[in-house]
Amino acid sequence: MNHDPFHWGRPSADTYGEYNYNIAHASNADRSTSTNSEFPRMHTQQPMITGTSVIAIKYNDGIVMAADHMGSFGSLMKLDDLQRIIPVGKSAAVGISGDISDFQYLERLLDDLEIEDSYDMESDNLKADYLSEYLTRVMYNRRSKMNPLWNAIIVAGFDGKGELVLKHVDLLGVSYSSPTLATGFGNHLAIPLLRKKVDSEEDVKKLSKEDAIQTVKDCMKVLFYRDARSWNKYSLCVIEKSTQSIEIEKDVAVEGMRWDFAQHITGYGIPQL
């Protein structure tokens, strides 16, 4: 290994030959160069270590949100104890999927925001609607610099009046809200199941907290069954409007799975979760 501070960690050229710039998808990859200064400034072209879906659903008195604990490096399970739902202030929780280094950058931005806010505010002023606007601006500005933060974010919590806020923001700075939200694979696998329970604000009134939690747990199971980049341990965030509380439970496990041969599972092929 090369121990030069500027080339630290790279295989030494004597043993392994010249460094292959193709590894970084650099646009001067064909140029035979080894000088560090000619290495171009790089923007994120693709995510490296990634977190998979975040899902969320509104119920009659709040929001339930979940995201698993895995960080994958391609098909490698790189991290297995990664919390991707983070509380911000007293009125919001943020679930982030996509690139983990960008997630950690956002985590730091939100931390700074919290600190800055606590300097001169008597009360907690980081409401969920302010936060989602801020994150939308951050994401949009970064995409406008052609250097996006490779994430999809779900913001859940309360606004200044204590009303529920549930918003989705993606790497292009597109934001939207809906009673059911999901990022990544969840958009394909979980959203149909979630919308079966809640498809409009009217349906929200009919869904209880227990049913909402059960629905989200079922979705996390389906995701673990079918999304190869998911994991059976996840964080479950329950937001309650009547008590204005936000609770994040870690290490919730996917329960009641059947991994038998298909022919031995009764009901295989007919609707089951």
Next chain:
Amino acid sequence: MQKAVPTTEYANEIRNEPIEHRFNPYSDNGGTILGIAGEDFAVLAGDTRQTTGYSINSRYEPKVFSVGDNLLLSANGFAGDATQLVKVFENRLKWYHFNHNKKLETASAARLIQHMLYGKRFFPYYVHTIIAGLDKDGKGEIYSFDPVGSYEREQCRAGGAAASLIMPFLDNQVNFKNQMDPASHGTKKREVRYLTLDEVIQLVRDAFTAATERHIEVGDGLEILIVTKEGVRTEYFPLKKD
């Protein structure tokens, strides 16, 4: 970057052309908007569905805004740019009030939007923009813009995903194109006249139900904003959710 690359891992075919490998800062979020001017009113309507690809992001994400000064604004296309455009416009409007202490006329708003759009000529806001308001004589007016700021005052305009479905319908029903006066036995064109508000709302609803049937990115809900000299009001009608 010029490179010789096999088309797939398994193919023998070699392509020798520049390969595209960069971040795409745009997406198409579907939806359609429609503005019609009447004699003493104007309407600007939009469906409330937002999509990316085949996914429905939200069934209710409004995209027509009343920005003050009896002015309606909607930008349809890439939702990120659309919200940015509306926000920047609202800011510019506020400064206009600070500096001039008077209402921004719709014609001036149109010119301002042209400058905002053309200002990003080389990294455009990927949107079709329509504004609606009343002119100095109290007549309804609609201005429509292309993504880089070319604009025109019109009687009616559809924008967005189903624009090409709705626009010919509007030509016929608002501007009476290809309509003859029945009494003349096909020798005289039917005289154009202003439509009433009720006729316009019915027309807008028909346009959107039809577009919902034929375009997958249109549906869920229809929000019509109506501007008259009394102010702005909103009407909502459900559309098919499939």
Next chain:
Amino acid sequence: MPSIALLTAYAIEAIKQGSAAVGLVSKTHVVLAALKRNAEELGSYQKKIIKVDDHMGVALAGLAPDARILSNYLRQQAMSSKMVFNRPLSLSKAVHSIADKAQENTQSAGGRPYGVGLLVAGYDDSGAHLYEFLPSGSVLEYVGAAIGARSQAAKTFMERKLEDFPDASKEQLIEYALTALRDTLAQDKELNSANTTVAVVGVDQDFTVYDDDDVEPWLNLLDSLANTRNTALKEEDDDEDDDDNDGDKAASAEGQTATAPAAGAGDSSDSGTQPSAESESMDVDP
């Protein structure tokens, strides 16, 4: 070249040269009222109240060009808060942002402090607020404040009515503000729609400035537009003024630690350079 400390003292003096502006707060509203001057008969009246955003605005006394710089800065801050967070700029954040700007000028050579005092009024998540900003960079929150020429007279009035403010209606508050403003008038002057400007902001109302014809209904709330600080009140007032001076010294000795708004502490800004304002209010008496 005079020292910066002296310049700052001059700047505070410049505020007293400006015509008066008063501000009052209830639980739900803030009212600003100011006296506009025209330098000469042919000229226009000076702008005394500037809107910053839908939820806040300022009244000024002193150098109007300096106030423009500060209010434009506040507008930018308010707008970026709207842009980035979709959150109305909080009043405390707003005043501290201009306080920091002003404070730098009291320390850096080559420049001069802002020659203007501001009353910053607004309604935010935490309710109605009125702040006084001074060129020294000091900002304090008040339930009633007055700056500019003869402002002591307005303060004296407000101190007497202090208890009535919190529960006052919008109309009552405007009446109080105009009465306080009226007390700052010279004997031969009276309030009229040309020289009076009123602004209101509150729970149900965006920051609105009333000028010219629009201010007329508010002026009608008063029984008289001329200064009624007549002999009947004279002795009582004089007493109160004396009391205040004592209070001032106590307040400034405490290092202005009071966070709760208090009209009594309001005078601390004037302490030390009191004489001119005092003598002005003395002039009023026959």
